Amino acid sequence: xxxxxxxxxxxGSAVPTQGRSFSSVALVRPEETLxxxxxxxxxxxxxxxxxxxxxIKSIFLTHLHGDHIFGxxxxxxxxxxxxxxxxxxxVGPVGVRQIVEAxxxxxxxxxxxxxxxxxxxxxxRRIVVHETDSYRVFAxxxxxxxxxxxxxxEESTKQGTLDVERARAMGxxxxxxxxxxxxxxxxxxxxxxxxxxxEVVGASSPGGVFVYxxxxxxxxxxxxxxxxxxxxxxxxxxxxxxxQRAAETGHSTAEDAARIARRxxxxxxxxSHFSARYSDIEMLVEExxxxxxxxxxxxxxxxxxxxxxxxxxxDH
Amino acid sequence: xxxxxxxxxxxGSAVPTQGRSFSSVALVRPEETLxxxxxxxxxxxxxxxxxxxxxIKSIFLTHLHGDHIFGxxxxxxxxxxxxxxxxxxxVGPVGVRQIVEAxxxxxxxxxxxxxxxxxxxxxxRRIVVHETDSYRVFAxxxxxxxxxxxxxxEESTKQGTLDVERARAMGxxxxxxxxxxxxxxxxxxxxxxxxxxxEVVGASSPGGVFVYxxxxxxxxxxxxxxxxxxxxxxxxxxxxxxxQRAAETGHSTAEDAARIARRxxxxxxxxSHFSARYSDIEMLVEExxxxxxxxxxxxxxxxxxxxxxxxxxxDH
Numbered sequence: 176x177x178x179x180x181x182x183x184x185x186x187g188s189a190v191p192t193q194g195r196s197f198s199s200v201a202l203v204r205p206e207e208t209l210x211x212x213x214x215x216x217x218x219x220x221x222x223x224x225x226x227x228x229x230x231i232k233s234i235f236l237t238h239l240h241g242d243h244i245f246g247x248x249x250x251x252x253x254x255x256x257x258x259x260x261x262x263x264x265x266v267g268p269v270g271v272r273q274i275v276e277a278x279x280x281x282x283x284x285x286x287x288x289x290x291x292x293x294x295x296x297x298x299x300r301r302i303v304v305h306e307t308d309s310y311r312v313f314a315x316x317x318x319x320x321x322x323x324x325x326x327x328x329e330e331s332t333k334q335g336t337l338d339v340e341r342a343r344a345m346g347x348x349x350x351x352x353x354x355x356x357x358x359x360x361x362x363x364x365x366x367x368x369x370x371x372x373x374e375v376v377g378a379s380s381p382g383g384v385f386v387y388x389x390x391x392x393x394x395x396x397x398x399x400x401x402x403x404x405x406x407x408x409x410x411x412x413x414x415x416x417x418x419q420r421a422a423e424t425g426h427s428t429a430e431d432a433a434r435i436a437r438r439x440x441x442x443x444x445x446x447s448h449f450s451a452r453y454s455d456i457e458m459l460v461e462e463x464x465x466x467x468x469x470x471x472x473x474x475x476x477x478x479x480x481x482x483x484x485x486x487x488x489x490d491h
Numbered sequence: 492x493x494x495x496x497x498x499x500x501x502x503g504s505a506v507p508t509q510g511r512s513f514s515s516v517a518l519v520r521p522e523e524t525l526x527x528x529x530x531x532x533x534x535x536x537x538x539x540x541x542x543x544x545x546x547i548k549s550i551f552l553t554h555l556h557g558d559h560i561f562g563x564x565x566x567x568x569x570x571x572x573x574x575x576x577x578x579x580x581x582v583g584p585v586g587v588r589q590i591v592e593a594x595x596x597x598x599x600x601x602x603x604x605x606x607x608x609x610x611x612x613x614x615x616r617r618i619v620v621h622e623t624d625s626y627r628v629f630a631x632x633x634x635x636x637x638x639x640x641x642x643x644x645e646e647s648t649k650q651g652t653l654d655v656e657r658a659r660a661m662g663x664x665x666x667x668x669x670x671x672x673x674x675x676x677x678x679x680x681x682x683x684x685x686x687x688x689x690e691v692v693g694a695s696s697p698g699g700v701f702v703y704x705x706x707x708x709x710x711x712x713x714x715x716x717x718x719x720x721x722x723x724x725x726x727x728x729x730x731x732x733x734x735q736r737a738a739e740t741g742h743s744t745a746e747d748a749a750r751i752a753r754r755x756x757x758x759x760x761x762x763s764h765f766s767a768r769y770s771d772i773e774m775l776v777e778e779x780x781x782x783x784x785x786x787x788x789x790x791x792x793x794x795x796x797x798x799x800x801x802x803x804x805x806d807h
Contacts, residue, residue, distance in 0.1 A: 189572055191534050197565075215565040216532045222509050239595045241568040245561075249513075249531040252557040256505055270595075277593030279555045279586075 237389030330382020442484030646698020758800030
């Protein structure tokens, strides 16, 4: 099975910069795509990354600053032009509905599909904002001066695969017995022998955890969200020498992001949301690496496999 | 003096296409830039074309469909982030103000500069929507099913240059006499000789005319706007075989655009707003050329000099 992939679509911050797009990252599952933030130009980046619009079922917005949401009207309009029928879930701070519906063609009943808005209010603990059989998405408030959220995507434990041939060879023939073996029970085969689940079912594997932290100062919320993540995708607007400016503007330095990554015992840290002042961001990566080694700058349109690295949640 | 240049920023239509941006075209004068339409991604294209945001003083919108305006919130937000002080004029159909002000950070008093909205109502004749000493911009309704306008930019006649050295040599010394010569009068030099204006002042030259016709069926409005233009920038969403679809959706074919160009006796026709179905648009250009020879497809980020070609307005 193809694993889940993380695809950065834009790694710039509010002031546009040649070569960097506005904030957005796609989480591509085999059957659907989740989008986190939707800065201007996101639909263009989706086309360039060959991610199909029809696969996008949920869009999670960290906060209502333009560089994180101004691509949403265009994306939704295009979906409507393409005669989409399946609903789209838009999760974001209170106010997002009003903004979208003020746009021409996006008022209630004007699109070819329903938009399901889930509007968040401050929460100092993780809340589940979306759940399927395969994964859950949590949100929790972070600290950016305006209502802002980070998101944690957690895949369900993947059940081990039943080795049907081996089970048959051990005398298992009834559907009910296959089912019980998969559920972990032992059953008696046709020869009277006992077949244990672990003899024919592979080990279950924990699902991957992806955490997206948009604009924020380092805070308890982002640390909690990040705990034991396989990939932490974290803003790093400034280098350490602009620590003061980061604090004033509600942002993190690369060092701040690394400290969160280390304390949360994540597998891998991807930095994003770089200030336009940095044409070269290698310095930010170096600063972060001095505290957390497995750090990289997110590269737009590159695909990062989400694989379970940690085995348990990190401590506080 | 550097001449006025036309810079297409986006030549696609509503459905996004790899390699084509959404509608926008810049008119770059030595001292300022005028923007016509502002589709999503316009600010990125401006950066790529090295047009400075601070030079943009007026933005003219043809109509309120997303592919022509969804770049406006981002552009205005960036201007505000950059601490712009000079006002920006936004000209467009009634409703544009409400759309802009519904966006986070763009409400009244929230930007670092004033936004002057000029909201248009249907007009079946050219109306002046902006005027300086150097040029005038007219709008007139076109036919797109929703309130929609075309724009005509007309440069004032450029006065001939006074040859000061030559005038001095002919005995002219007083400031008042220089002024009168420039105004076309004859004056008496110090030696008692009569100096005629045409002896020391070069010929005046007519200014260039640029006409921007966004989404529309071929109509009286676009024909009137286009009369005698040096450059007619006209939508050509479809090829001739989709004439019916063009009519139904309020658009023009390349042939339609060429017919307007020929009847309006323009100097040069630039086609734009190509449907996503055409990866190669040479066919559209060929179709148009069979009726109007001086046709090209607008190329994004190329610079087209606006030079006076015609000598008088074409007949109806």
